[in-house]
Amino acid sequence: MIWCDGVERWLNDGMPPRDAAEARSHARRCAGCAQAVADAVALEAMLATAATTARPAPAGFTDAVMARVAAERDEAGVRVATRGTPATPPWWLVFASEPGAAVALVMVPAVAAIALFLPNVREFLVTSAQLVIASSLGSAVSGATAASADASALLNAMSPVARGLLAIGLVPLLLWSVLVAPTWLAAAMSPRRGSPPRSRS
Amino acid sequence: MKDSLPRTAERGSPAADERALVRRSAEGDAAAFRVLVDLHRDRAYGLAFRLLRSEPDAEEVAQDAFVRAWRAIGEFRGDASFSTWLYRIVWRRALDRAAILKTRREREVALEPEEEGLRVAPTTGARVGADPERFERMIASLSEAQRAVVTLFYSEDLSVEEVGRALEMPEGTVKTHLSRARAVLRRRFAEAGGVAAMPPGAIGGDDDLV
Numbered sequence: 001m002i003w004c005d006g007v008e009r010w011l012n013d014g015m016p017p018r019d020a021a022e023a024r025s026h027a028r029r030c031a032g033c034a035q036a037v038a039d040a041v042a043l044e045a046m047l048a049t050a051a052t053t054a055r056p057a058p059a060g061f062t063d064a065v066m067a068r069v070a071a072e073r074d075e076a077g078v079r080v081a082t083r084g085t086p087a088t089p090p091w092w093l094v095f096a097s098e099p100g101a102a103v104a105l106v107m108v109p110a111v112a113a114i115a116l117f118l119p120n121v122r123e124f125l126v127t128s129a130q131l132v133i134a135s136s137l138g139s140a141v142s143g144a145t146a147a148s149a150d151a152s153a154l155l156n157a158m159s160p161v162a163r164g165l166l167a168i169g170l171v172p173l174l175l176w177s178v179l180v181a182p183t184w185l186a187a188a189m190s191p192r193r194g195s196p197p198r199s200r201s
Numbered sequence: 202m203k204d205s206l207p208r209t210a211e212r213g214s215p216a217a218d219e220r221a222l223v224r225r226s227a228e229g230d231a232a233a234f235r236v237l238v239d240l241h242r243d244r245a246y247g248l249a250f251r252l253l254r255s256e257p258d259a260e261e262v263a264q265d266a267f268v269r270a271w272r273a274i275g276e277f278r279g280d281a282s283f284s285t286w287l288y289r290i291v292w293r294r295a296l297d298r299a300a301i302l303k304t305r306r307e308r309e310v311a312l313e314p315e316e317e318g319l320r321v322a323p324t325t326g327a328r329v330g331a332d333p334e335r336f337e338r339m340i341a342s343l344s345e346a347q348r349a350v351v352t353l354f355y356s357e358d359l360s361v362e363e364v365g366r367a368l369e370m371p372e373g374t375v376k377t378h379l380s381r382a383r384a385v386l387r388r389r390f391a392e393a394g395g396v397a398a399m400p401p402g403a404i405g406g407d408d409d410l411v
Contacts, residue, residue: 011387050355065268072268
């Protein structure tokens with residue numbers, strides 16, 4: 001058995017076949033529900049036919065959309081073209097792309113590590129350098145060699161902390177020279193030097 | 202605008218044709234996309250108009266939806282039909298637009314308290330069924346979500362599941378919106394005189410009456 005509230009629910013659910021017989025049976029005995037069912041049937045019919053009476057899109061709608069689409073395509077084309085134009089790379093990228101920079105980035109920490117933590121290797125390198133310099137330049141530079149030996153002795157006399165600070169202080173100097181040297185070399189050896197700027201057209 | 206159909210359009214079922222048009226549009230074929238616009242413009246505009254009740258706003262939203270569809274058509278996976286996907290874009294755009302319009306309307310109402318609202322004033326004995334404008338105003342008394350659900354379910358003949366996909370709502374929510382919309386519409390209809398106030402032949406299907 002279904003009552004007025006059941007009919008109301010059935011109407012709100014869109015009058016499904018389930019419960020239809022009971023709802024209609026109740027509506028035959030209830031004037032209010034009979035009116036509600038009649039209104040609902042009329043309303044459903046109006047809603048279903050509303051599609052055929054729907055407003056069509058205004059004239060020129062498709063052209064307007066396609067004009068906007070064309071503008072989008074043009075804009076995307078400009079973006080792609082702009083993306084394809086080689087821009088001036090940032091300084092750090094230029095630096096990183098230099099072979100000398102890569103070598104320097106490996107050598108500087110290696111030299112610093114040897115100077116700080118491997119005194120035997122350091123002594124060997126310094127002595128070897130002194131011998132090479134002395135043999136190549138002869139007695140004319142014996143004074144300089146003696147000075148170099150003095151510097152080595154002075155370095156050995158320094159405390160580990162002082163040696164460390166000295167090494168750290170030398171790092172920026174080494175880096176600066178590594179940064180500037182490739183640029184100078186590249187500028188000096190570049191075949192494009194003095195060539196006219198490239199046209200953007 | 203059917204004459205603008207590209208000669209190379211694949212022939213077959215409408216769904217297959219549409220899939221081919223979508224695929225070609227995704228490859229950048231503007232002519233194929235134009236056909237899609239022609240096929241779906243009235244529905245997209247109709248939904249936007251139902252939601253916004255303003256021709257210029259509906260046109261703007263529908264156009265914008267198509268442009269966004271063009272931009273994103275490469276991401277369309279084809280799980281649902283193109284129209285369902287498009288309705289989703291229209292729905293989102295219309296909601297954004299409605300929010301802007303609401304803010305603007307509130308500002309204007311603050312200045313002009315006499316401005317006519319969207320609510321339908323009950324008019325006993327009015328012939329709703331014979332007056333499309335009045336019927337549209339009745340629809341306008343629904344919430345935005347209810348209008349969208351009713352439009353897609355009745356006017357576009359989508360199933361509850363498809364409406365849910367288009368509007369990104371669970372099926373239960375769609376059913377709830379439909380149920381509440383029917384209750385509101387029936388109340389408005391009754392206030393306007395109901396079926397008794399309709400002229401003979403305004404609607405068919407009298408056989409269904411109790």
